[in-house]
Amino acid sequence: MSITALGSSSVPGPAGARHDLSLAPSAPPAAAVTTSATLLLNATYEPLCVVSGRRAIVLVLAAKAEAVDVTDDEVHAERVTVAVPIVVRLTRYVRVPYPVQVPLSRRAVFTRDGSTCVYCGGSATSIDHVVPRSRGGTHTWDNVVAACRRCNHTKADRSLAEMGWSLPHPPGAPSGAAWRLLGHRTVDPRWREWLGMPDSVSA
Numbered sequence: 001m002s003i004t005a006l007g008s009s010s011v012p013g014p015a016g017a018r019h020d021l022s023l024a025p026s027a028p029p030a031a032a033v034t035t036s037a038t039l040l041l042n043a044t045y046e047p048l049c050v051v052s053g054r055r056a057i058v059l060v061l062a063a064k065a066e067a068v069d070v071t072d073d074e075v076h077a078e079r080v081t082v083a084v085p086i087v088v089r090l091t092r093y094v095r096v097p098y099p100v101q102v103p104l105s106r107r108a109v110f111t112r113d114g115s116t117c118v119y120c121g122g123s124a125t126s127i128d129h130v131v132p133r134s135r136g137g138t139h140t141w142d143n144v145v146a147a148c149r150r151c152n153h154t155k156a157d158r159s160l161a162e163m164g165w166s167l168p169h170p171p172g173a174p175s176g177a178a179w180r181l182l183g184h185r186t187v188d189p190r191w192r193e194w195l196g197m198p199d200s201v202s203a
Contacts, residue, residue, distance in 0.1 A: 038085050039191045041068065043093040047178050047195055056085045065090050069190060086190045102179040104141055111187075112174045113146035118167055119155070122148040130171065132157040141173035 036053035059065035070083035117124045124146035131137030134157045178195035
């Protein structure tokens with residue numbers, strides 16, 4: 001099985017046969033299914049990706065995944081009623097090659113720094129280049145931090161040495177399975193325990 005296969009409308013059965021696992025045409029899916037997103041975990045509980053609620057239900061009905069956490073909403077298939085899942089886990093391990101580095105984005109920087117200004121500890125509203133770009137600073141993980149509007153404006157294009165400021169710790173690229181999901185979507189609070197994210201962190 002591959003991640004590409006997870007996006008298919010049918011799944012392989014015995015001896016390569018494929019079975020259509022679409023929801024019954026006579027039972028329109030609930031609105032929650034068409035608008036919801038489900039966190040997909042590997043068999044080892046490692047976060048893999050986010051799939052639609054409909055796709056998650058198809059995987060569960062095919063016994064390719066099991067529901068780990070569900071909502072109060074239900075969808076009716078041809079012969080069964082299934083709760084709309086928030087988190088599902090594959091029943092078989094999938095090996096997936098991931099990029100070496102997490103894509104740099106405003107959302108991911110805020111999440112890495114806990115939505116806190118690295119200079120004063122206040123609420124972050126912007127990102128700042130530690131070494132200003134006007135001075136050759138790069139737009140890379142080790143030179144971008146979360147900052148509040150006041151500190152960002154005060155620092156402007158000056159260096160930390162000129163300001164007499166220091167960082168609590170050197171910024172760097174985050175790592176770990178959870179970070180592959182960040183920077184691309186809003187993280188559902190109900191996924192946090194599976195992503196290893198504290199409740200205080202806003203994505």
